[in-house]
Amino acid sequence: MPAATRAPHFVRSLERGLAVIRAFDADHPELTLSEVARASELTRAAARRFLLTLADLGYVHADGRTFRLTPRVLELGYSYLAGFSLAQIAEPHLEQLVERTRESSSLCVLDGDEIVYVARVPARRIMTAAITVGTRFPAHVTSVGRVILAHLPETERELALSRADLRALTPRTIASAELLRAELDRVRGQGYAVVDQELEEGLRSVAAPVRDRDGEVVAAVNIPVHASRNTVASVRRDLLPHLLDTVAGIEADLRMATGAAATGRGPVDAPGTGTHRSSSSPRPPAPRP
Numbered sequence: 001m002p003a004a005t006r007a008p009h010f011v012r013s014l015e016r017g018l019a020v021i022r023a024f025d026a027d028h029p030e031l032t033l034s035e036v037a038r039a040s041e042l043t044r045a046a047a048r049r050f051l052l053t054l055a056d057l058g059y060v061h062a063d064g065r066t067f068r069l070t071p072r073v074l075e076l077g078y079s080y081l082a083g084f085s086l087a088q089i090a091e092p093h094l095e096q097l098v099e100r101t102r103e104s105s106s107l108c109v110l111d112g113d114e115i116v117y118v119a120r121v122p123a124r125r126i127m128t129a130a131i132t133v134g135t136r137f138p139a140h141v142t143s144v145g146r147v148i149l150a151h152l153p154e155t156e157r158e159l160a161l162s163r164a165d166l167r168a169l170t171p172r173t174i175a176s177a178e179l180l181r182a183e184l185d186r187v188r189g190q191g192y193a194v195v196d197q198e199l200e201e202g203l204r205s206v207a208a209p210v211r212d213r214d215g216e217v218v219a220a221v222n223i224p225v226h227a228s229r230n231t232v233a234s235v236r237r238d239l240l241p242h243l244l245d246t247v248a249g250i251e252a253d254l255r256m257a258t259g260a261a262a263t264g265r266g267p268v269d270a271p272g273t274g275t276h277r278s279s280s281s282p283r284p285p286a287p288r289p
Helices: 012-022 033-040 044-056 071-082 085-101 143-150 154-163 177-190 232-262
Strands: 030-032 060-063 066-069 105-111 114-121 136-138 193-196 203-211 216-226
Touching (some): 030 033, 044 060, 143 193, 143 203
16 A cells, blocks of 8 residues: 555554565465565565564464465454355355356455455366465456456446556456456446456356345356366356356345344344445346357
8 A cells, every 4th residue: 555545543564464474375385584575575674573473473384494374374364254144155056056067166255456265166176276265366357356346336447447457467358448348338238247268378257246135246156167178158058057046046045144134033144245335237137048
């Protein structure tokens, strides 16, 4: 966050400590002090103090010259997931969808300019994508992100487009704000999004929005597939109807759960996602083959 935009209450040291934690990822599970300092944009002395503090708290393990996160860091995200009833409601539906399609499926929400995986059921394949709960991607190049962005209020959507990094990740990536705006309009009109090898070569994905009992989009469900196994036409013909049925089931359970909580007849609270919520029109029927 630029210094000029920070509020008076902003705690700089907390920002730096979180930057140290975020320096570690699936591609960099172990880092040296110099690598942590570089990734978190801190001096070596500052990075060392934060790493040693995190080690004292049990979140980091030091092994000679390298550092790595410990399982205790999962506590930082568990409190959110434990209270996120939508993920709990969606998971059995995702399992049924994966069983029917034999493809992986995930539930994602929008967090700033990124989508975050909050529930995931992988297909039973020898080779699967290295995506887990907590994985993030730029929203505008993913099917789930486009579905949610498409249903934002216009001012919020335009703000998101103005912040988006429109660099081409593949030759197929939409790298123009005007073309992306037109694509979001199309996604909103048809009620689902198909992204064809824009995030990664060989990866196609279809997604549909999840609406709460007020008709507002709170999340999205996707089915990613290998381009070698599925054409865009087969994704629409064979997978999209199952996806829309799954989302309808999630929404029905979500309405029941939040309705029971609102009347005091059940323990489930409405999901507080901390993400954008947007009004939307009724879901269109699945396209015919």
